[in-house]
Structures are given as structure tokens and as C-alpha cells.
Amino acid sequence: MFYANRSRFKKLSIKTGIFFARFHLSPNQWTFVTLIPVAVTMLCILYQSFLLAAVFLIITAFIDMIDGAVARILGEVSRLGAYLDTVMDRYVEFLIIAALIFAGLPDFYLPVTLWLFLYLFGAMMTTYAKAAAKEKDIVMNEELKGGLMERAERLIILFAGLLLAGLDSVMFLSYAIVILAVGSNFTAFQRMWKAVRKVRAF
Known part of the structure; x- marks a missing residue:
């Protein structure tokens, strides 16, 4: 969804890259900086400080955007950087x-751990x-991007769940996890179906 409208964020990305390029960190170093706020996010979740977790999740997402923005401004876009960014995500x-x-979250029809497993599985399968x-060699890289619930959408839904919690x-966080479990797997099937259609077209 957001991928289809990525051009709207181009100006913000340029401004972000120009500002953070001043800190003399390489794009790959910015990629690893993401681990700091995500560690704080984890601690907040474990202690059920969900508002703080929501704040640090947004910080994590913002820092994740910095590496690519800085790489484009400095002319240091590389396959290694793209690889590290994907793995870190x-x-x-x-x-x-x-x-x-x-975190001891309440169940919703099924155990919340099962919903979380389905969420993790769907997120991984969307990428895979x-x-x-x-x-x-079924499709080019750009041809399988997009879908109902990519990483950006998943982060927004998780943020909303943490905020409402x-x-x-x-319970709102459990609802968000159910949506993520269903939506991420649906997106994986969207991409698989697109690949199947591509093969059948030949």
C-alpha cells in the first residue's frame, strides 16, 4: 500500500538524508544504530509500558529510514547496504x-502466542x-513489491496497538496482533499468486 505511494515520501527522505549526513556516520552504521531503540522498545513491552514502547517503535522506524536517506545523499548506495538493511529489518x-x-498479553479466541507465531511466519514469508x-528468475525485484500489508503497514498497526494498549x-494490542497475523499471511499469498501468474503467462 505505502509502496505504491512511495514518491510522496521522496522529499522527506531527501531532507532527512541532508540533515543526518552531518553526523559523519556511514549508512551501514546508521543501520546498526537501529538496534538501540529496538532494545528499549523490547524492554518497554516486557514491562508493559506500552506508551513508551509505541514512542520507541516510532524512533526505531525513523532511524531505519535514515540509512537509506543518508546513502542516497552521500552517493553511497550499495548492494551491501541494501542487504544489511533487509536483514536488520x-x-x-x-x-x-x-x-x-x-509480555503476558490476553488471548483472543486462540492463544496469543499462536497469533504471534502466525504474524512472524507471515512477515518472513512476505519477504521470502x-x-x-x-x-x-520468475520476476524482477520491483515486480513483487507491494501488497496489502508490507513492513510499513505492519509497523503502523503495531504502533496503533501499543498506543491503544x-x-x-x-486487549487492543492483542487485536492488533490478530490483524497482523492475518494481514501478513494474506500479503505473502498475494506475492506468491503474482509469481504464479507470471509463470503461467509464459
């Missing part, structure tokens, strides 16, 4: 899910569906 999402498993199709009831 998976680590960030896994660490947050791991913290949620031990694209990687596998590219590896088998902090302001109202922790």
Missing part, C-alpha cells in the same frame, strides 16, 4: 515479536516470497 521485527511473546521468485486496554 527482519531482526527488528523478530525481536519485537519475541518481547510480545513474554519475493526473494524466492527473484532467485528463480497504553491509553486504554491491553
Whole structure:
């Protein structure tokens, strides 16, 4: 969804890159800086400080945007940087899910741990569906991007769940996890179906 409107964020990315390039950190160093706020996010979740967790999740997402913005401004865009960024994205999402498993959240029809497993599985399969199709030369990299719930959408839904859990009831976080579990797997199937259609077209 956000991928389809990525051009709207181009100006913000340029301004962000210009500002943070002043700190003399390489794009790859900015990638690893992401681990600091995500560690704080995990601690906040474990101690059920959900409002703080929401704040640090946004900080994590913002820092995650910095590395690519700085790389473009400095002319240091590289395959290594793109690889590290993708791997770090998976680590960030896994660490947050791991913290949620031990946060003592209420169940919703099924155990919340099962919903979290489905969320993790869907998030990983969304990425793998694209990687596998590219590896088998079924599609180009750009052709399998998009879908109902990519990483940006997942972060927004998780942020909303944490925010509402902090302001109202922790049950809202369980609702968010259910939405993430269903939506992420649906997106993975969207990408797989797109790859299948591409093969059948030949």
C-alpha cells in the first residue's frame, strides 16, 4: 500500500538524508544504530509500558529510514547496504515479536502466542516470497513489491496497538496482533499468486 505511494515520501527522505549526513556516520552504521531503540522498545513491552514502547517503535522506524536517506545523499548506495538493511529489518521485527511473546498479553479466541507465531511466519514469508521468485528468475525485484500489508503497514498497526494498549486496554494490542497475523499471511499469498501468474503467462 505505502509502496505504491512511495514518491510522496521522496522529499522527506531527501531532507532527512541532508540533515543526518552531518553526523559523519556511514549508512551501514546508521543501520546498526537501529538496534538501540529496538532494545528499549523490547524492554518497554516486557514491562508493559506500552506508551513508551509505541514512542520507541516510532524512533526505531525513523532511524531505519535514515540509512537509506543518508546513502542516497552521500552517493553511497550499495548492494551491501541494501542487504544489511533487509536483514536488520527482519531482526527488528523478530525481536519485537519475541518481547510480545513474554509480555503476558490476553488471548483472543486462540492463544496469543499462536497469533504471534502466525504474524512472524507471515512477515518472513512476505519477504521470502519475493526473494524466492527473484532467485528463480520468475520476476524482477520491483515486480513483487507491494501488497496489502508490507513492513510499513505492519509497523503502523503495531504502533496503533501499543498506543491503544497504553491509553486504554491491553486487549487492543492483542487485536492488533490478530490483524497482523492475518494481514501478513494474506500479503505473502498475494506475492506468491503474482509469481504464479507470471509463470503461467509464459
